[in-house]
Amino acid sequence: DTAVSQTPKYLVTQMGNDKSIKCEQNLGHDTMYWYKQDSKKFLKIMFSYNNKELIINETVPNRFSPKSPDKAHLNLHINSLELGDSAVYFCASSHFQRSGMNTGELFFGEGSRLTVL
């Protein structure tokens, strides 16, 4: 029973297209994230939601739009895809902790590899 699951696992598409990636977690966590890992394996946070509310929105082009219908789901829609969007996108989840009680533990999905041609 997968804890954090993402679909699709692979996406190959043309420049200019729009695509979505879905993520679901069954861990009962209240915080979910999207991370982007580029070809040099650098992991960069994009967004985070806590109980459906956007709490972290890094400097990401507004072509990227996250949506959280409920606290177990966080989807990512990308408009007008560009070559530079090619990467592996990881969804992750964690419990919200009060300050000073952090665990530093994120549970990652298996990733969605996006290739833009």
Place this chain on the structure above:
Amino acid sequence: GQSLEQPSEVTAVEGAIVQINCTYQTSGFYGLSWYQQHDGGAPTFLSYNALDGLEETGRFSSFLSRSDSYGYLLLQELQMKDSASYFCAVDFSGGYNKLIFGAGTRLAVHP
């Protein structure tokens, strides 16, 4: 700005001990995490240090010195399956586990 520095590659032999260092400069700090990622896989959590000192979990240990903005991951009794990338990550969010990751250290374990 935020920056984390770790070596890009480390090579070791089976049964050896290896230490992966991480230095950081961030605007806030709640703790230092370590993650392992095998090629094609997801990052998986190894350890978290919020306070100075050494945390041991089986063959892996992690150390933090907040005054030196420095930490390390120590892997003992290396096995072939430990060949992977290892990332340090600073949590500077206060509750939301907003992690900033280093660029990763690729560990190659040879027979």
